[in-house]
Amino acid sequence: MFERPPTGERALLVHIGIGSAADQEQISEFRHLVQSAGAEIVDFITAQRQSPDPRYFAGAGKVDEIAERVAMDEADLVIFDNPLSPSQERNLEKRLQCRVLDRTGLILDVFAQRARTFEGMLQVELAQLGHLSTRLVRGWTHLERQKGGIGLRGPGETQLETDRRLLGKRISLLHERLAKVGRQREQGRRSRKKAQLPTISLVGYTNAGKSTLFNRLTAAEVYAADQLFATLDPTLRRIPLGQGHAVLADTVGFISHLPHELVAAFRSTLQETVEADLLLHVVDAANPAREHQIAEVESVLEQIGAGEVPQIRLFNKIDQMDGVVPRIDRDDSGEVSRVWLSAQQGQGIEELFQVLAERFADFGGEHCFHLPATAGRLRALLYASGRVLAERQGEEGGLELDVRLSSKVLQQLLKREPELAAALRPDEAPLEPELEAEQPWHPCD
Numbered sequence: 001m002f003e004r005p006p007t008g009e010r011a012l013l014v015h016i017g018i019g020s021a022a023d024q025e026q027i028s029e030f031r032h033l034v035q036s037a038g039a040e041i042v043d044f045i046t047a048q049r050q051s052p053d054p055r056y057f058a059g060a061g062k063v064d065e066i067a068e069r070v071a072m073d074e075a076d077l078v079i080f081d082n083p084l085s086p087s088q089e090r091n092l093e094k095r096l097q098c099r100v101l102d103r104t105g106l107i108l109d110v111f112a113q114r115a116r117t118f119e120g121m122l123q124v125e126l127a128q129l130g131h132l133s134t135r136l137v138r139g140w141t142h143l144e145r146q147k148g149g150i151g152l153r154g155p156g157e158t159q160l161e162t163d164r165r166l167l168g169k170r171i172s173l174l175h176e177r178l179a180k181v182g183r184q185r186e187q188g189r190r191s192r193k194k195a196q197l198p199t200i201s202l203v204g205y206t207n208a209g210k211s212t213l214f215n216r217l218t219a220a221e222v223y224a225a226d227q228l229f230a231t232l233d234p235t236l237r238r239i240p241l242g243q244g245h246a247v248l249a250d251t252v253g254f255i256s257h258l259p260h261e262l263v264a265a266f267r268s269t270l271q272e273t274v275e276a277d278l279l280l281h282v283v284d285a286a287n288p289a290r291e292h293q294i295a296e297v298e299s300v301l302e303q304i305g306a307g308e309v310p311q312i313r314l315f316n317k318i319d320q321m322d323g324v325v326p327r328i329d330r331d332d333s334g335e336v337s338r339v340w341l342s343a344q345q346g347q348g349i350e351e352l353f354q355v356l357a358e359r360f361a362d363f364g365g366e367h368c369f370h371l372p373a374t375a376g377r378l379r380a381l382l383y384a385s386g387r388v389l390a391e392r393q394g395e396e397g398g399l400e401l402d403v404r405l406s407s408k409v410l411q412q413l414l415k416r417e418p419e420l421a422a423a424l425r426p427d428e429a430p431l432e433p434e435l436e437a438e439q440p441w442h443p444c445d
Helices: 024-036 060-073 086-096 103-114 118-133 159-194 210-218 260-265 267-274 290-303 349-359 376-385 407-416 418-423
Strands: 010-018 040-049 077-080 099-101 199-204 235-241 244-250 278-284 311-316 327-330 336-340 365-371 387-393 399-405
Touching: 010 024, 010 060, 024 040, 024 103, 040 060, 060 086, 086 099, 099 103, 103 118, 118 159, 159 267, 199 210, 199 267, 199 290, 210 235, 210 244, 210 278, 210 349, 235 349, 278 290, 311 349, 327 349, 336 349, 365 376, 365 418, 376 399, 376 407, 376 418, 399 407, 407 418
Parallel strands: 010 040, 010 077, 077 099, 199 244, 199 278, 278 311, 311 336
Antiparallel strands: 235 244, 327 336, 365 399, 387 399
């Protein structure tokens, strides 16, 4: 009979490089991830193989070395910086006589510690149960026996079958609850679209400084720390943008080899990124591995369907670099491609707001319409096309409506409905392009 060993906090780390030598940046990130989980690192073992061993992932000789180190360091836990199959995990635990965790299980544990909102806890539990369901048959062989004894005889199914059935029910329940939360989020997104509020989503590698930048832009108090996955739950705040506002979303950070269970479980949360009008890709400019991190983030964005969303890269932490000052980089067509800043020191924030105001200059403005009392159809059309900010009684029984409309929608309405062009306040008539910057519109008093 094989029982899973109890776990603890003293961890021995193992990194097996497949096909190449151990990457120091990867090793450093692995250490940081383990520390974020709260484990005490007692030893670190590295090795290189051309291909994983089907039984232990590491070679038999290396496993013997790990077993000796476990006994010598009195480690409670061995953590592999590699994905392990259920059988490999079971074989290693049987050989090492201690708990074994792979990279996926480690990330899931960190996420479980960071989740604070109801939705976040549901998503993490779903990912954990999905991961656990593949380990049941391999991890606890005693569950394969049928119950026996007086008062313990069941309907003929083994304990393993009972646990698998209960696990399936719990997963179905979590899917239902997350679907309900997803519908609520979708309703919020529809409201923002109707109000013509652009949505800007912060994305990036974990610990790139997204939450620090979010706090700097919104004056919020989102938890920010120098640790992986310091922020897990998404947060939305309104920020001023030119003569209007936008919604800024802070999302979970990405990491190399992000478990598929997490991508699937957090799909509803990441939908804020998929449906954003602009992605601000925050990059740790001072990190030597920044190009690798950029590639990993781009890979995850492709996985969740956000690869085509317009993006601007924000090279953060320039205060840790010599000779780098805040600046805006543009491509050959004049479009902004990069902004160099320091969220911690507040450098480059004005340049970022300038870029956002430029990007969404045509997103929406306030316009005043004078409608006669008989223009119910036009009134309904304005409510359907934009966000009505105010409605009041006008002269001779008419109505005055203050409406937020993008320039594109406004032009379409005026072309399709000549009566609306006549109802638009005279000083808001469409201006010639060369005069537009010199003669801004003015909403109704």
